[in-house]
Amino acid sequence: MPKTTVALLFGGKSSEHEISIISARSIARAIDTRYYSVIPFYIDRNGRWFCKGIAEAILDMDLADLMRSSSREQAETTLRSIAETSGQSLFDFNFPALGVDVAFNVLHGTYGEDGRVQGLLDTLGIPYTGCGVAASAVTMDKALTKLCAEDAGIATTPGITLLTPDYHTDPELIHEMIENRFGFPVFVKPASLGSSVGITKVTCREELAGALTLACSLDCKVLAEATITGKEIEVAVLGNDEPLASLPGEIQPGSDFYDFEDKYIRNSAKTFIPARLTEQLIGEVRMKAVAVYRALGCSGMSRVDFFVNEKTGSIVLNEINTIPGFTDISMYPKLFEASGIPFDTLIDRLIRFALEKSDIPRN
Numbered sequence: 001m002p003k004t005t006v007a008l009l010f011g012g013k014s015s016e017h018e019i020s021i022i023s024a025r026s027i028a029r030a031i032d033t034r035y036y037s038v039i040p041f042y043i044d045r046n047g048r049w050f051c052k053g054i055a056e057a058i059l060d061m062d063l064a065d066l067m068r069s070s071s072r073e074q075a076e077t078t079l080r081s082i083a084e085t086s087g088q089s090l091f092d093f094n095f096p097a098l099g100v101d102v103a104f105n106v107l108h109g110t111y112g113e114d115g116r117v118q119g120l121l122d123t124l125g126i127p128y129t130g131c132g133v134a135a136s137a138v139t140m141d142k143a144l145t146k147l148c149a150e151d152a153g154i155a156t157t158p159g160i161t162l163l164t165p166d167y168h169t170d171p172e173l174i175h176e177m178i179e180n181r182f183g184f185p186v187f188v189k190p191a192s193l194g195s196s197v198g199i200t201k202v203t204c205r206e207e208l209a210g211a212l213t214l215a216c217s218l219d220c221k222v223l224a225e226a227t228i229t230g231k232e233i234e235v236a237v238l239g240n241d242e243p244l245a246s247l248p249g250e251i252q253p254g255s256d257f258y259d260f261e262d263k264y265i266r267n268s269a270k271t272f273i274p275a276r277l278t279e280q281l282i283g284e285v286r287m288k289a290v291a292v293y294r295a296l297g298c299s300g301m302s303r304v305d306f307f308v309n310e311k312t313g314s315i316v317l318n319e320i321n322t323i324p325g326f327t328d329i330s331m332y333p334k335l336f337e338a339s340g341i342p343f344d345t346l347i348d349r350l351i352r353f354a355l356e357k358s359d360i361p362r363n
């Protein structure tokens with residue numbers, strides 16, 4: 001049987017560029033080469049696409065070099081020197097000419113996870129792993145996610161949504177509204193970012209202006225949310241029409257909340273798989289994860305994150321990540337590993353779900 005040719009899409013224009021490279025590397029190493037041949041496609045921070053030799057060199061780069069080349073200038077120098085060494089031209093991509101059967105998309109964050117690249121792939125007629133355009137776009141926006149989830153009867157974090165220009169028109173009015181509605185601490189966050197970028201836990205009125213100015217500088221829509229007490233629980237979901245939920249995992253942040261430093265710099269958060277919850281709550285949270293997945297029209301995969309309060313038994317949706325971290329130590333593959341699906345099988349399933357979806361209209 002001929003091998004399926006997989007375009008591995010990684011890098012990208014978002015702040016999760018490096019994580020995407022590390023995710024792609026794990027996938028490239030684990031994919032079953034008896035059935036799949038991989039053509040890597042690296043997208044740099046400027047949105048330029050590189051394939052084959054250059055993309056392979058980026059995948060093989062030393063992690064320290066990778067981090068060093070994170071400024072735009074350094075990244076450009078690195079790319080040019082790789083291009084010179086390999087004798088390959090910088091811009092070289094054409095899916096049909098390369099015989100690509102399916103795209104494995106590990107572009108985290110803006111442009112990769114939000115429906116934009118999915119739309120491009122639909123236009124090109126290339127099936128891809130993960131959610132379609134609408135589910136990707138809706139789940140990327142935390143305000144839209146809440147609307148759809150609440151409509152389906154799923155509890156979400158109480159919050160209000162502001163448009164950035166409205167905040168700038170009358171900041172004092174907004175400060176007063178947030179204080180009256182939620183008191184402190186209150187979470188302020190951009191609607192469509194990830195990795196905790198731009199999120200502040202605001203503890204008093206004086207801190208509101210700084211937090212809102214930061215969030216508004218990063219997004220045209222911003223949320224203020226009541227602080228939820230409870231465990232942070234994540235469930236990995238896989239599949240199309242009959243999605244499967246993994247065992248839940250638990251994140252215990254190493255600081256006041258699960259912020260950027262905690263995620264990527266200090267690595268101080270602790271994880272527990274399975275989550276330290278009663279059997280009953282484990283069952284409920286898994287069921288709820290599938291309900292959220294279906295309500296939002298997800299397909300392929302997603303990681304659904306909740307706050308679970310053991311005292312009251314309440315389960316509140318926090319957010320949905322349609323292209324969660326895929327490194328060897330990331331929660332999504334670890335949750336399925338703990339649920340009996342090893343990393344290489346998971347990759348295989350995701351590709352099969354992508355191909356299965358390609359004949360029906362996608363959400």
Ligand SMILES: Nc1ncnc2c1ncn2[C@@H]1O[C@H](COP(=O)(O)OP(=O)(O)O)[C@@H](O)[C@H]1O
Nearest residue numbers: 157187193194195196197225226227228257258
């Ligand atoms: N309403 C909230 N109540 C309590 N903690 C929150 C709330 N919103 C966010 N957090 C904390 O901030 C972290 C990041 O917020 P999240 O909404 O998940 O954004 P991101 O998409 O950047 O991961 C969460 O993992 C949690 O620790």
Ligand SMILES: [Mg+2]
Nearest residue numbers: 195196305319
């Ligand atoms: Mg999160």
